[in-house]
Amino acid sequence: MTVAEAVVCQGLEYSFGRAKGGSAKGGSAKGAAGKAGSVPTKAVDGLDLAVHTGEVFGLLGPNGAGKTTTIRAITTLLPVPAGMVRVFGHDTAKRRMEVRRLLGYVPQQLSAEAGLTGRENVSLFARVFDVPGRERAERVAQALAAVDLSDVADRLAGTYSGGMVRRLELAQALVSAPRLLVLDEPTIGLDPIARTSVWECIDAVRAATGMTVLVTTHYMDEAEQYCDRVALMDRGRIRALGTPEELKAQVREQDPRLERPTLDDVFRHFAGRNLAHDNGPEGEFNDVRRTRRTASRVG
Numbered sequence: 001m002t003v004a005e006a007v008v009c010q011g012l013e014y015s016f017g018r019a020k021g022g023s024a025k026g027g028s029a030k031g032a033a034g035k036a037g038s039v040p041t042k043a044v045d046g047l048d049l050a051v052h053t054g055e056v057f058g059l060l061g062p063n064g065a066g067k068t069t070t071i072r073a074i075t076t077l078l079p080v081p082a083g084m085v086r087v088f089g090h091d092t093a094k095r096r097m098e099v100r101r102l103l104g105y106v107p108q109q110l111s112a113e114a115g116l117t118g119r120e121n122v123s124l125f126a127r128v129f130d131v132p133g134r135e136r137a138e139r140v141a142q143a144l145a146a147v148d149l150s151d152v153a154d155r156l157a158g159t160y161s162g163g164m165v166r167r168l169e170l171a172q173a174l175v176s177a178p179r180l181l182v183l184d185e186p187t188i189g190l191d192p193i194a195r196t197s198v199w200e201c202i203d204a205v206r207a208a209t210g211m212t213v214l215v216t217t218h219y220m221d222e223a224e225q226y227c228d229r230v231a232l233m234d235r236g237r238i239r240a241l242g243t244p245e246e247l248k249a250q251v252r253e254q255d256p257r258l259e260r261p262t263l264d265d266v267f268r269h270f271a272g273r274n275l276a277h278d279n280g281p282e283g284e285f286n287d288v289r290r291t292r293r294t295a296s297r298v299g
Ligand SMILES: Nc1ncnc2c1ncn2[C@@H]1O[C@H](COP(=O)(O)OP(=O)(O)OP(=O)(O)O)[C@@H](O)[C@H]1O
Pocket: 016, 017, 033, 034, 041, 042, 043, 061, 062, 063, 064, 065, 066, 067, 068, 069, 070, 286, 290
């Protein structure tokens, strides 16, 4: 691996559940969430990936593709064997705390407290991430300013709109000045204006700090507009990887009928099915689960 890589995954595998004999599959017994005797689900199936330092990298794919599992392995929240995932050269299996200090993570689940003000929420993260006491107030104020929440910083987060909550969560992740910002569906459920404002904040912070951004999204227009490179993931595997323009050019070359392919066309071309509407019964269930999660996030 070169130092230019922020994240490297090599042959990353992760299964949930246990094999019939009772032995844990995937990362470890600790990470296996299913009951003994249940059939394991291979969520990530031999994934190779390199995210370059300083880029915005989009992990795209339908519900159940394995995006969140991949991100949770990268952020050390799922245990994987040594050698599978490195963040700025640190093996996540051996250097968990070093890796955690380098990254900011905004999960799909709500990570802000409705009963605290915006400033209190960000201060809490500053304490957890060991921002030195004498710098804390200033760093919290800077993080709130970066996401355009200074004016409402002393209001309860429970009074914020969905877009403001998402920007508050960004501030929480940014207060420790991470070198890698990991965002799991940061704009899902938001209206177009709120989506744009979230992306503008991400863009501005990246331009100012040079941090690397790894993001999952379902929105192809966002991926095209804001990601330097994307990986299209389906059933635990990467089906295509490159800049949006490179991927579209490949599809144009291989299928001249598609004169102006979209990223949806690219996905269909490489995965052999539609991105949005071809998930089967499990996909429909996941759609419901996602909507519920989104509703609980934005209150
Ligand atoms: N805790 C868990 N226990 C059992 N199976 C799980 C668990 N989490 C995820 N899975 C399964 O692993 C597979 C990959 O899920 P994952 O959440 O990583 O996909 P995703 O691409 O992030 O989808 P979504 O966009 O719906 O979150 C799916 O089949 C899912 O049902």
